[in-house]
Amino acid sequence: MFEICAEPRSLEGLTWLSCYLTTPKHAAMYYSILTVLGLLLAVVPPILFLGFAGALARRSKIAPVRWLGVGYTSIVRGVPDIVFFLFFPIALDQAVEYIRHKIKCADVLEPVYQGNDFVVCQAAKMPLGIADQFYHEAWGFSLAVITFAIVFGAFTANTLHGALNAVPKGQLETARAFGMSERQTFWRVHMPQMWVYALPGLSNLWMILIKATPLLFLLGVKDIVYWAKELGGMKTQVYTYAHPDWRIWYFGALLVFYLFLTWVSQRAFDRIFARASRGLSVAS
Amino acid sequence: MKKLLLAAALSALATGAAWADTVRLGTEGAYPPYNFINDKGEVDGFERELGDEICKRAALDCTWVTNEWDSIIPNLVSSNYDAIIAGMSVTAERDEVIDFTNEYIPPSPSGYVGLAGGSVDVAKGIIAAQINTIQAGHVASSGATLVEFASPDETVAAVKNGEADAVLADKDFLAPIVAESGGMLAFIADDVSIGGGVALGLRESDGELKAKMNTAIDAMKADGTLNTMLVKWFKDAAPQW
Amino acid sequence: MLQVLFQGLHRNTAILDQLLTDTTGPAETPVIELRNIHKSYGDLEVIKGVDLTAHKGDVIALIGSSGSGKSTLLRCVNLLETAQQGDIVISGEPVSWSHETANRSPKDADQVRRFRTNLSMVFQQFNLWSHLSVLQNVTEAPVTVLGRDRADAEAFGRALLEKVGIADKADMYPSQLSGGQQQRAAIARALAMEPSAMLFDEPTSALDPETEAEVVTVIRELAAEGRTMLLVTHDMKMAREVANHVIFLHQGVIEEQGTPDQVFKQTKSTRLQQFLSSTQ
Structure with a gap:
């Protein structure tokens, strides 16, 4: 990166360290912080959407919709995360490619499933085999967002369902007694009061989500934990910058990073909670 | 044409x-x-x-x-x-x-690496190997206790911090590590040919x-x-x- | 009584007519009319054919022991509960039902909402919306349901809070208020709808004796203003003071009714006698 770093093996002390910490490989780790933060921000809207959809489905008066809601939350919550993360993205990836194969390569006669192999035509690949590596990573990132959204959406649905039930019935009955429609009752009274019951659970889920981001690696997206592990491991002379096992330093930095992230989150949640619980006696 | x-x-x-x-x-x-x-x-x-x-x-x-x-x-x-x-x-x-x-x-041999100067019976001790490798399969069938790790690096680290008595891996992978360990690590048993x-x-x-x-x-x-x-x-x- | 008095005097018939009107009821449409109301929960029948008529300006107290069905009857009036049988007529307009069977329900959601805005309810547990300030509680339904202008609703709301004596609490949250203050805020909220009748469901039962008096004072003032009210209560003193008609419910039927004097002083049924002696 710098002039002085041209001959790493001749460097010592702080110069060596500053060159070492600015290698492109380290830059990849710093970049992966953005990947993690980007994932956290990208998954929130779909998680809340699925959470509300699931919670409202479970409250539906229409039985099949209710079953769908209960089925979604129970199945996803019942399956261990790691199994879900291993299985679902591959299934989704294959489903997308299978559909594209059927549309774009209708003339191909060979079956898609050949023994163990899943083979679609080149035009059906997602992304195309010739696409830049960036698109492969973007696709992996998208799969990750969808998978995280489905998993955490189910937990969120459960939290919101519980919170909606926790609002005292008298509050809703009063709204109806004053002539509010079901819709007005929901938006004017039920929703605003629900948050205070939902927020502790949602803040827990957010913390779990932060800690679950290393699962990204299972989806082929290199996150900060992957890089810390990779960079921290012992490096023999085959590497330009050889060093012994430094994982403890890298994991220490990770610890600080995640603690900082959770600390900021906690402060943010405290503020939101204070606002949502204005006037509610549960706050005290 | x-x-x-x-x-x-x-x-x-x-x-x-x-x-x-x-x-x-x-x-x-x-x-x-x-x-x-x-x-x-x-x-x-x-x-x-x-x-x-x-x-x-x-x-x-x-x-x-x-x-x-x-x-x-x-x-x-x-x-x-x-x-x-x-x-x-x-x-x-x-x-x-x-x-x-x-x-x-x-086909090239695999080697056992442990702490230099220690005495380990590789047929009975705790042996580290990477998951889903031929070496892991070998340890499992040798009578020793197998501890598996996701990455090769972790198998070596396990030996250094005492979690495992020895690691079994491709000798080609272990050789530079032993050479640069400053005498801490050594090949401790006969090579084995697997796979x-x-x-x-x-x-x-x-x-x-x-x-x-x-x-x-x-x-x-x-x-x-x-x-x-x-x-x-x-x-x-x-x-x- | 008055009738007898004035008949004997044969004075100005215009005055006589007016006074007669006041006691025997005018020819105008009743605000609330219940005919043969039945309500059961599963096999348990809690109301077994009750008739009730409230004209404009009537204050009707419903008394009776717990489980006599008086609160349920009140909730049937604004359709929070569905009476399985009988007619409910509000200002001459009968509730339209989906079908005339035991599991009937109101057919017209718009009608239900219209009736409810016209029959404001005051609850035993106040039920102020906890996420809204006192003033917001008062303006919420006028603005969102009746579509009133917010500024007008707030001005009116402040006037109502002034009227019930808690103008200084307008911007506080319900949890910061005492029970009596909360119930007065709830009464202001009900008044803000400018209803043709008010339904009180045990408005003083959750209050301690000191704050209870504040609320009774407010209710007494409302009665004096000539507001139409149905008042379910345990408080015999309040019932005697504010009501012009008292109904004693026992096991889902009207055991005895009449003016406060008739009910409290010239008690006929032994059950009412027992009930009254038990409440003293």
Whole structure:
């Protein structure tokens, strides 16, 4: 990166360290912080959407919709995360490619499933085999967002369902007694009061989500934990910058990073909670 | 006439799995000197050089991707990349799921590494090995207690911090680590020969790619390029054809 | 009584007519009319054919022991509960039902909402919306349901809070208020709808004796203003003071009714006698 770093093996002390910490490989780790933060921000809207959809489905008066809601939350919550993360993205990836194969390569006669192999035509690949590596990573990132959204959406649905039930019935009955429609009752009274019951659970889920981001690696997206592990491991002379096992330093930095992230989150949640619980006696 | 042939060849290719343009090579990137991520953040090592040479000779346009070892076969099978080139030994078990090219490293021994000066019975102690490797299989059947790790690096670390008595891995991988350990680590038992040589893993449906790569590998064996490459990366202990 | 008095005097018939009107009820449409109301929960029948008529300006107290069905009857009036049988007529307009069977329900959601805005309810547990300030509680339904202008609703709301004596609490949250203050805020909220009748469901039962007096004072003032009210209560003193008609419910039927004097002083049924002696 710098002039002085041209001959790493001749460097010592702080110069060596500053060159070492600015290698492109380290830059990849710093970049992966953005990947993690980007994932956290990208998954929130779909998680809340699925959470509300699931919670409202479970409250539906229409039985099949209710079953769908209960089925979604129970199945996803019942399956261990790691199994879900291993299985679902591959299934989704294959489903997308299978559909594209059927549309774009209708003339191909060979079956898609050949023994163990899943083979679609080149035009059906997602992304195309010739696409830049960036698109492969973007696709992996998208799969990750969808998978995280489905998993955490189910937990969120459960939290919101519980919170909606926790609002005292008298509050809703009063709204109806004053002539509010079901819709007005929901938006004017039920929703605003629900948050205070939902927020502790949602803040827990957010913390779990932060800690679950290393699962990204299972989806082929290199996150900060992957890089810390990779960079921290012992490096023999085959590497330009050889060093012994430094994982403890890298994991220490990770610890600080995640603690900082959770600390900021906690402060943010405290503020939101204070606002949502204005006037509610549960706050005290 | 030429054009017609070309068109026929293209359509044949299009229906097969291998597209002449791009072949995605999947590796682990954590097994020096076979394959690793260098300080520039690129895939490097013996297999990088080998893979690039094979692609050049077979006129394939190749790109490199890394994937963790544990799911390296499932991701090949579901076509996330087209070949595994990750120090993978040929075994009958793997051969049932995927196909292998001709070997590019002859069967070479595995070694036990423990703390220098310690006395460990490798048939009874706690032995570290990477998950889903031939070495892990060997330890499991040897009567010793197997502890598995996701990455090669962790297996060595386990020995250093006392979690395991010894690690069993490819000797080529362990040799530089022992040499640079400053006397802390040593080979502590006789080498063992497990499994076949090392080859590229391909999907079973990918016969065309297999043929092209075999041609390239055979040519490299014949003209000595492969031996030169092995010596460059594995030094004195380099296995030869 | 008045009738007898004035009949004997044969004075100005216009005055006589007016006074007669006040006691025997005018020819105008009743605000609330219940005919033969039945309500059961499963096999348990809690109301067994009750008739009730409230004209404009009537204050009707519903008394009776717990489980006599008086609160349920009140909730049937604004359709929070569905009476399985009988007619409910609000200002001359009968509730339209989906079908005339035991599991009937109101057919017209718009009608239900219209009736409810016209019959404001005051609950035992106040039920102020906890996420809204006192003033917001008062303006919420006028603005969102009746579509009133917010500024007008706030001005009116502040005037109502002034009227019930808690103008200084307008911007506080319900949880910061005492029970009596909360119930007065709830009464202001009900008044803000400018209803044709108010339904009180045990408005003083959750209050301690000191704050209870504040609320009774407010209710007494409302009665004096000539507001139409149905008042379910345990408080016999309040019932006697504010009501012009008292209904004693026992096991889902009207055991005895009449003016406060008739009910409390010239008690006929032994059950009412027992009930009254038990509440003293």
